[in-house]
Amino acid sequence: MKEYQTITEVSGPLVFAEVDEPIGYDEIVEIETPSGETKRGQVLESEDGVVAIQVFEGTTGIDRNASVRFLGETLKMPVTEDLLGRVLDGSGNPIDGGPEIVPDERRDIVGAAINPVSREYPEEFIQTGVSAIDGMNTLVRGQKLPIFSGSGLPHNDLALQIARQATVPEEDEGGDGTEFAVIFGAMGITQEEANEFMQDFERTGALERSVVFMNLADDPAVERTVTPRLALTTAEYLAFDKGYHVLVILTDMTNYCEALREIGAAREEVPGRRGYPGYMYTDLAQLYERAGRIEGRDGSVTQIPILTMPGDDDTHPIPDLTGYITEGQIYVDRDLHSQGIKPPIQVLPSLSRLMDDGIGEGLTRADHGDVSDQMYAAYAEGEDLRDLVNIVGREALSERDNKYLDFADAFEEQFVQQGFDTNRSIDETLELGWDLLSTLPREELNRVDEDLIDEHYREDASAVDAEAEEVSAD
Numbered sequence: 255m256k257e258y259q260t261i262t263e264v265s266g267p268l269v270f271a272e273v274d275e276p277i278g279y280d281e282i283v284e285i286e287t288p289s290g291e292t293k294r295g296q297v298l299e300s301e302d303g304v305v306a307i308q309v310f311e312g313t314t315g316i317d318r319n320a321s322v323r324f325l326g327e328t329l330k331m332p333v334t335e336d337l338l339g340r341v342l343d344g345s346g347n348p349i350d351g352g353p354e355i356v357p358d359e360r361r362d363i364v365g366a367a368i369n370p371v372s373r374e375y376p377e378e379f380i381q382t383g384v385s386a387i388d389g390m391n392t393l394v395r396g397q398k399l400p401i402f403s404g405s406g407l408p409h410n411d412l413a414l415q416i417a418r419q420a421t422v423p424e425e426d427e428g429g430d431g432t433e434f435a436v437i438f439g440a441m442g443i444t445q446e447e448a449n450e451f452m453q454d455f456e457r458t459g460a461l462e463r464s465v466v467f468m469n470l471a472d473d474p475a476v477e478r479t480v481t482p483r484l485a486l487t488t489a490e491y492l493a494f495d496k497g498y499h500v501l502v503i504l505t506d507m508t509n510y511c512e513a514l515r516e517i518g519a520a521r522e523e524v525p526g527r528r529g530y531p532g533y534m535y536t537d538l539a540q541l542y543e544r545a546g547r548i549e550g551r552d553g554s555v556t557q558i559p560i561l562t563m564p565g566d567d568d569t570h571p572i573p574d575l576t577g578y579i580t581e582g583q584i585y586v587d588r589d590l591h592s593q594g595i596k597p598p599i600q601v602l603p604s605l606s607r608l609m610d611d612g613i614g615e616g617l618t619r620a621d622h623g624d625v626s627d628q629m630y631a632a633y634a635e636g637e638d639l640r641d642l643v644n645i646v647g648r649e650a651l652s653e654r655d656n657k658y659l660d661f662a663d664a665f666e667e668q669f670v671q672q673g674f675d676t677n678r679s680i681d682e683t684l685e686l687g688w689d690l691l692s693t694l695p696r697e698e699l700n701r702v703d704e705d706l707i708d709e710h711y712r713e714d715a716s717a718v719d720a721e722a723e724e725v726s727a728d
Contacts, residue, residue: 636662
């Protein structure tokens with residue numbers, strides 16, 4: 255192994271060195287500083303005689319006297335089932351005080367693309383215990399469903415709730431015994447947020463079935479580009495080699511994209527939209543497309559990436575590109591948050607493109623699709639009427655319109671509102687949906703099958719509602 259002392263320039267997280275042999279792209283590098291400290295890096299660019307190296311631990315202490323060694327291999331993640339219950343830093347090193355990891359094997363973190371022919375279509379329900387997701391924007395195994403949030407909104411609380419509560423229902427009832435695991439990858443979070451995450455994982459016992467990767471805000475930006483790849487490599491091993499159903503939660507993808515922009519600026523690349531690299535779409539797709547199921551394998555990788563939209567703008571490049579690649583989105587809403595709704599999920603702009611394939615008889619319940627469609631329509635009408643009330647006042651509306659207004663209020667206060675510690679089964683969610691729909695006149699339920707209305711509609715709910723109106727009129 256050759257050792258070079260030919261560093262010509264240090265620029266931000268990048269080190270440029272002269273070499274006299276071909277160096278491979280993504281090759282791992284060790285840089286030894288004059289003080290004896292060894293830092294790891296990765297080849298970002300390799301041209302005739304010069305290589306650009308991105309240093310994971312930051313370039314502090316590196317000067318022209320530092321030594322550079324090229325290891326001849328790409329970055330690999332040591333994978334084993336024993337990773338469950340462990341907490342690692344953003345580079346995959348244990349930080350929980352536990353023993354060193356003895357891997358079954360070491361896997362390339364870039365991963366192999368899943369052949370589209372061998373992909374199995376995602377159509378099996380994952381229960382998150384959150385009504386606004388399970389009932390209205392259902393998550394299925396192998397899907398990638400991002401959460402679009404904003405600065406200061408409780409997306410971390412929602413992420414923890416999903417990590418804590420997510421299950422595969424038929425496994426709980428004694429199915430084929432496939433286990434469920436959560437991979438939690440945090441990028442660019444504060445120490446305070448990291449402490450909250452760990453306290454919650456330990457308090458609830460969720461850590462036992464989880465692998466946590468922590469990249470903090472004061473860690474180098476370059477490490478942020480590695481963290482999600484380490485997390486997904488671990489997920490693929492547990493899913494496709496060990497048969498786990500793995501839920502990967504990545505927060506915050508905005509910090510990841512900022513790291514890409516920082517590295518691009520250091521390389522003096524021509525910027526794309528709003529200064530982000532032109533290849534950001536490709537880079538995000540390399541992460542998101544690692545979700546899925548493979549024919550003949552028991553396990554699955556499901557992704558919930560979380561991103562904070564700068565300025566709450568969903569046309570910003572990060573949410574915009576994410577929306578193109580993924581199968582829907584869940585919106586965390588600032589207005590609902592200000593009203594004290596927890597979790598503040600706004601169902602109207604939210605979407606799960608694979609929902610229809612993961613619900614219904616044999617998967618959730620026969621009435622799931624109809625209930626969801628009817629509640630969506632009723633809530634949308636109630637929202638429109640709220641704008642009208644601001645102009646003409648409630649007294650000018652008809653009795654029917656007032657019922658829809660009441661429905662919209664009840665939908666937010668009873669269905670969406672559940673707190674961050676309540677875990678609702680899909681049956682509880684759908685029964686709550688019928689309670690709400692039963693406050694509307696039966697003839698208004700034009701999106702629900704007549705047989706389902708006969709079976710589930712609560713005649714007494716609308717009667718009680720009518721009596722209450724009569725009493726208030728008297």
